[in-house]
Amino acid sequence: MKSLLSIEQLTAVQISSLLESAADLKRQRGREEQPLAGQTWAMIFTKSSTRTRVSFEVGIRELGGFPMFLSGNDIQLGRGEPIKDTARVLGRMVHGAVIRTFAQQDVVDFAEFSGIPTINALTDDEHPCQILADLLTIQEKHGSWEGKKVAFIGDGFSNMTRSWMWAAKRLGFELAVASPASCQPPVEFLAELDAPNVTITESPAVAATGAHVINTDVWLSMGQEGQQEKELEFAGFQVEAGLLAHAAPGHIVLHCLPAYRGKEISEEVLELHAETIFQQAENRLHAQKAVLVSLAR
Ligand code: CP
Ligand code: NVA
Numbered sequence: 001m002k003s004l005l006s007i008e009q010l011t012a013v014q015i016s017s018l019l020e021s022a023a024d025l026k027r028q029r030g031r032e033e034q035p036l037a038g039q040t041w042a043m044i045f046t047k048s049s050t051r052t053r054v055s056f057e058v059g060i061r062e063l064g065g066f067p068m069f070l071s072g073n074d075i076q077l078g079r080g081e082p083i084k085d086t087a088r089v090l091g092r093m094v095h096g097a098v099i100r101t102f103a104q105q106d107v108v109d110f111a112e113f114s115g116i117p118t119i120n121a122l123t124d125d126e127h128p129c130q131i132l133a134d135l136l137t138i139q140e141k142h143g144s145w146e147g148k149k150v151a152f153i154g155d156g157f158s159n160m161t162r163s164w165m166w167a168a169k170r171l172g173f174e175l176a177v178a179s180p181a182s183c184q185p186p187v188e189f190l191a192e193l194d195a196p197n198v199t200i201t202e203s204p205a206v207a208a209t210g211a212h213v214i215n216t217d218v219w220l221s222m223g224q225e226g227q228q229e230k231e232l233e234f235a236g237f238q239v240e241a242g243l244l245a246h247a248a249p250g251h252i253v254l255h256c257l258p259a260y261r262g263k264e265i266s267e268e269v270l271e272l273h274a275e276t277i278f279q280q281a282e283n284r285l286h287a288q289k290a291v292l293v294s295l296a297r
Pocket of ligand 2: 127221258
């Protein structure tokens with residue numbers, strides 16, 4: 001693996017090996033090897049972040065490297081310098097890059113033109129680092145995703161859902177996505193995905209029935225803040241106690257955070273499942289260190 005640009009591009013073997021390494025790194029924290037010693041990694045963010053920024057800065061340091069945070073607004077990229085020129089400059093100076101931005105093509109182009117390991121830290125299409133942390137959390141809580149049903153309640157075609165659908169395709173677990181009709185994945189995407197284990201419904205109760213994992217995310221992703229009419233479509237899609245009554249005994253609740261209580265999740269459910277949800281947030285650090293180790297050269 002030269003870069004981590006999407007879950008779509010990963011194989012089941014690569015995902016399993018990253019998670020095995022993440023679990024090892026979690027156990028060895030403070031005693032890990034230093035594969036990034038002497039290296040500088042650029043972190044280019046054109047969208048807000050708490051978890052991703054902090055976990056990458058800490059993770060790069062813990063592996064011996066130096067993280068260099070570059071806000072998209074402060075570098076010339078924000079004034080229109082093309083991503084391929086930014087990539088060709090940074091590729092001659094730094095050893096790797098972590099990028100959070102809008103267009104997936106920008107991280108693809110950065111990887112190509114820089115020639116250095118590039119990590120997608122969230123685009124409009126995918127959030128691969130988050131899904132690796134989520135899978136690690138499922139492994140820790142349920143032993144494995146094998147034989148488990150995962151429900152995703154919310155925006156059926158966000159970066160999170162798309163990455164989850166690719167994870168289900170690669171790993172074979174049952175994924176039920178409940179989403180308003182207007183936010184469901186288009187038929188062309190589902191044809192390309194070609195995964196009979198992924199089902200789409202307009203009924204949160206149908207998706208949640210028998211689920212071992214109930215997962216949700218914001219209704220309006222970054223960049224969609226002004227789309228109040230989209231938010232209205234989600235009436236009845238809140239993850240709340242009544243919905244969880246349909247889930248399997250011992251189910252867990254995941255939320256990638258930040259959460260909007262009273263919208264996609266109730267205060268009661270978030271606090272009841274806070275231990276899992278913040279373990280999931282911590283796992284960003286361990287999963288991303290595994291990615292960094294696999295890309296170090
Ligand atoms: N879940 C996640 O990516 O959080 P941040 O936006 O805070 O990085
Ligand atoms: N779908 C959300 C994820 C935030 C971590 C967004 O893109 O804003």
